[in-house]
Amino acid sequence: MSAMRVVFRADASLQIGSGHVMRCLTLAEALRGRGAECHFICREHPGHLLEVIRQRGFAVSALPAGVSGYQPSAEQGEPLPAHSAWLGCDWQTDARQTSEVLSTVQPDWLVLDHYALDLRWESAVKPHYRHLLVIDDLADRVHVCDLLLDQNLGREVHDYAGLVPEHCSVLAGPKYALLRPEFAALREYSLQRRQQPQLRNILITMGGVDQPNATGQVLEALKNCPLPDDCRISVIMGLQAPWLKQVKELAVTMPWPTEVLVNINDMAQRMVDCDLAIGAAGSTSWERCCLGVPTLMAVLADNQVEIGEALSRRGAAALIGNPVDNGFRTECIARLSEILFDEDKLKELSRASAAVADGAGGRIITEYMF
Incomplete structure (x- = not known):
């Protein structure tokens, strides 16, 4: 019997960020593990x-x-997806170019993770795949898929009523979040070490791109916080991050030892070792939740607003707002000062976040596909 063939259609860019491709890689690795x-x-x-x-x-x-x-234009009065510009071309061109690849691979499954595409594109390439999995976060457009994953907190199956075919299985919520297996493997240890919280190791991770330079603003804010003398700060960035050079220069001026790490492959261990994370409300949120990491959370894009607000309502993260807002640094300082010497608050954040996701999503989704 020949191996299952799976094709992923996803993009990363300075505008889109890296999260779509990275979570597709996580699923691809889980599928490869099954042959x-x-x-x-x-x-x-x-x-x-x-x-x-x-x-x-x-x-x-x-x-x-x-x-x-x-800038795309609507066709014959039919509105295009809100993020159509992210594609960089019209959907027909993308469908034609994608079909050329699909026709040679002939996949059993096509996995689509792209806010710019909807049922029109999916229907156009349909002759070249057997089954379609759509990974979405927005519930704002129609799909013709067999399986849909929306891993956001607060998302319900009924949010996709009328947006997917009746036969489509909808997997909604962080229990299905695509996390690499090392997160589930380290979960128990991470939760155990947070039973006696301290604040000695701070991790800053604003995604692979961090277009608004939230990282730099957070570092400037930390300079005005009474962190312990033996505190250490770790910053994780992507190689394509436009502010990487400036952040490295700023790190040298920090009152505490501050390292800037690029394209690391041990994120799970870094999160386990930190006492507090300051990060974006993107897909990395579910990694932090799986490990019960207390988090100050920034909202860097419109599609992160719902995630940030939902985690805040659950007490699973403390929001510090959007770095484009004037009060971002002030809010960061205020939130950090609240929990700096409050072990109970750190425990509460850890306990609430750990209840959101456990890292089993990848296994569940591959079972659906096989």
Whole structure:
């Protein structure tokens, strides 16, 4: 019997960020562990991750970079997805180019993780795949998929009523979050070490791109906080982050030892070792929850607003707002000062976040696909 073939259509860019491709890589690795052959199709936007995909051992077909500043126009009165500009071209062009790859691979499953595409694109490439999995976070457009994953906290199956076919299985909520297996493996140890909380190791992780330089603003805010003398700060960034050089220069001026790490492959261990994370409300949120990491959370994009607010309502993170707001640094200082010497608050944040996700999502989803 031949191996299952799976093709992923997802992009990374300075505008889109890295989260879509990274969670697809997590699923691809889980599928490969069960014998599947996985192939990626990605545009060469500035900030793409094609080499990262290849380094992980997956084949990848590169589509031409989109037009800078591309602005799509609605067709015959039919509105396009809100994020259509992210594609960098019209959906018909993308469908044609994607179909050329699909026709040679002939996948059993196509996995689509792209806010710019909907049922029109999915229908156009349908002759070239057997089953379709859509990974979404927005519930704002129609799909013709067989399986849909929305891993956001507060999302319910009924949110996709009328947006997917009746036969489609909808997996909603962080219990299905795509996390690498090391997070589940380290969960028990991480939760155990937080029974006696302290604040000696702070981890700052604002995603692979961090377009608004939230990292730099957080570091400036920390300078005005009474952190313990023996505190250490670790900053994790992507190689494509536009503010990487400035953050490295700022790290040297910090009153506490501050390291800047790029494209690390031991994120789970770094999170386990930290006492507090200051991070974005993106897909990394579920990694922090799995490990019960107390978190101050920034909202860096519109699609992160719901995640941040839902985690805040659960007491699973303390919101510090959006770095484009004038009061961002002040809010960061205030929130940090609240928990700096409050062990109970750290325990509460850890306990509430650990209840959100346990790291089993990848296994569950691969079972659906097989």
